[in-house]
Amino acid sequence: MSFDPPGSGSTDSDPDSDSGRRPDSASGGTAAVTPDGDGEGSVRVVGTAHVSHRSVDEVRETIEEERPDVVAVELDEGRYRQMKGETPDDLDAGDLLRGNTVFQFIAYWMLSYVQARMGERFDIEPGAEMLAAVETAESLGVDVALVDRDIQTTIQRFWTRLSLVEKLRMGGALAFGVTDPRVAGVVFGVVAGLVLGPLVGLFGGAVGLTTPLLVAVGAGGVVGGAAGYLAYAAATGADTTTRLAVAAGVGLAVAAGVAGTGVGVDLLASLLSEFVLGALGSLAVGVAVGVGVGGVAAVAADALGVGFADEGEEVDEGFDPDDLTDADVVTAMMEEFRTVSPGGAEALIDERDAFIAHRLVALRESGARVVAIVGAGHRAGIESYLRSPETLPPMESLVGQAESTGVPWGKIVAYGVSVGFVGLFVLLAMAGVRNEQLLALFGAWFLVNGVLAAGLAKLAGARWSSALVGGAVAWMTSINPLLAPGWFTGYVELRHMAVNVADIGRLNALLSDETRPVSDIVSEMLDVPLFRLIVVVAMTNVGSIIASALFLLYVIPAFFSSFEAGVTQLMLDGARESARILWTTLRGLA
Incomplete structure (x- = not known):
């Protein structure tokens, strides 16, 4: 599945000219790019619209006319094998539950939903032009090269590059969409x-x-x-x-x-x-x-x-999806996406332009004549790199997991909670609070976390065994920023279900049904294993977060209401006693 902006553009560029030339959009979306003067190989770039029937025809015709040595397609190994039905589409539960992967998968699902709706509107399967390229090449005995970056890497880098504001903006826009x-x-x-x-x-x-x-x-x-x-x-x-x-x-x-x-x-x-x-x-x-x-x-x-728009709403009669092959339309859509999410555009578009260009340059330098089938959103960037390979960023900078460049507020808060929780018990112990009182306070922490985490997990549809496991570990995961109770709930749930890529199609179909009550659609979505797993994991974590806030704002003040000194004074007393012991120890060592 491809997540390019839903557009296409096309040029036939003069290989001897840096600027190239732009024909009428109806003439096709191709560009022939050869090395400067070495005559080793060539790359002809075909820009396609993912929702255009004409793009499918153009891909077949171009390959049959060119009979190249290699047909390069904008697919990675996983998407290619899935498209060919050569591998099961089960999802790796460990990858799905680990860290921010749940959020990355939600982004993957939402982007696939947008593209699926575009395909429904224009009555064509998204990615049909890639399948047509592969089938045509195989029928002619032409090699197929997969030149796109692994989709999991792209989505991880996409999510990481988004700022907090961009994530909230994207989530809100997609949810309302x-x-x-x-x-x-x-x-x-x-x-x-x-x-x-x-x-x-x-x-x-x-x-x-x-x-x-x-x-x-x-x-x-x-x-x-x-x-x-x-x-x-x-x-x-x-x-x-x-x-x-x-x-x-x-x-x-x-x-x-x-x-x-x-x-x-x-x-x-x-x-x-x-x-x-x-x-x-x-x-x-x-x-x-x-x-x-x-x-x-x-x-x-x-x-x-x-x-x-509603399913029954007619598409503007003056709009033809094949008009998306006009380069000016693509440019406008790309710039709009950059305005909304510059970080996301870098991961989804710019980095993939460079990655694909690296692969195409390598094929060209091997002497191969290549026809490259890519979404037109990538055409301009790829052609620029093909003309000036020396401007390509190092391949090492385009692979692997990206590191967040913003302030990691989530980690700061999580580690702050951990330090605060441990510090609370240490200082209270140093202030002379009895062990049985500390044990009662810990019991309240365990109970509040367990009840809310397990309760919300069960409300989300978890089995009792899963909910109880999540509740049992919630006290510990709430003070450990490297763990989350939802992971444990999710792993137990996965003993009774299997999640796979096909679940995304079921979810997209349900979301597209605007003839039924929303409550019925949501009920059926919860019957889809993938969606139920995500909801159960999320609700378990939300329950633990709420429990931590309630413990801080309600339980601690209520627990210390019977003490002569308030919790703040006790913590200050504990800090003084800790400082005194530390100072005495240091003097003794000196």
Whole structure:
């Protein structure tokens, strides 16, 4: 699968001219480039549109006319063998779960979805021109050269080169493009609300959100959630969307009634404690604010037509996908992509231009006559390098994993949490806090992390065994930046399922179905092993992150409320005692 910008351009360049010449776009997308004066070999570049039937015909005709020694195609080994059906398409679970690979795979999936939708719109399989090139070359007995960089390397470098702002921008744009904007807005609102909730508990008093009010809201949320679930279960004769609407309406009404009147709040506080209800209340307020803001933004996006056009909407009759062979169109689209994501453009376009050119220069220097089939988004860059090979960057700079050049805020925060957690227990021990009290505090850390990580994993559809494993290790992974509880949950899940590349096609087909309720589509997406695995892993990690915030903002203050000195004073006392012991030890050594 190729992830070039959906465009194509073509020129027939004069090999004796640096600038070349541009024919009418209908004449084809080729360029013949030979070495300067050595006559060893030649490369003819054919720029194709991935969604153009004419490009497929042009590829076949060019190869049959030229009868070259080698046909070079913009494919790597993995994509070529997958296209030929020579290897199983199972995904490596270790690669999928390790580090940022989940995020890289999501980027891979989203980009493939965009291209699949383009192919559906123009009634052609994306990459058909590459398949046509391979089949035509094989039928003529011509060698085929795979000249593209490994797709996993490209996606890793693409994700790493994106700044945090670019990642958020791309994620938002793609999410609003692949689903109903209202759904995307609400989902973003829920996620933002879960982050906002702990801040409400910490600073809410400054804006009138007192502890008694949060306790009442938390009690309302518990009773309203139960009422909503019962309403959903009772509406068995209705469709899923109607059942969810009924459940939401009943739940919100009951929650508002309990929070407003205070009925049953004292009873729930005696059963669950004010601490638990206050924490739930702050989360409920945060989620309500997040969903409200996300919903408003989503409605605005929907009104402005953000996202793909409806399936029933006709393509502009004046638009012909073959017009994408015009070089000016490609240039405009490339520049637009660079504006949105300069880092991503470097990995997806510029580096691959250089990598492919390296391979083509090597073929040319071997004396081969080459016809190179590439997406037109790469044509100009490749031709420039073919004319001036000395400008090529070293191949070593184009392979391997890229290192992030920005500030690693994620790692800084993760290591900060680790140091803070260990430092808390060390300083409290040095301050004279008893072992049983430290053990109780650790037990609270274990319990809060375990319950939230396992609970959200189960909510996402994990098996009980997977959820419990993730919950059991959440306390440890929360203080170790090299681990994540979702990995453990995912590995256990994979004992009962197999994920493969075909799952991407199923997901794309579901996302493209705009005739069914979104709730039904999401339900079926969760039945796709790959999607369920990603959701389970993500939700386990989110649960652990929320648990860490709740522990810091709620558990620690509540735990030390019975101490004469607050937690800050105890930590200061521990630091003084540590410094005293260290100083005494150093003096003794001196």
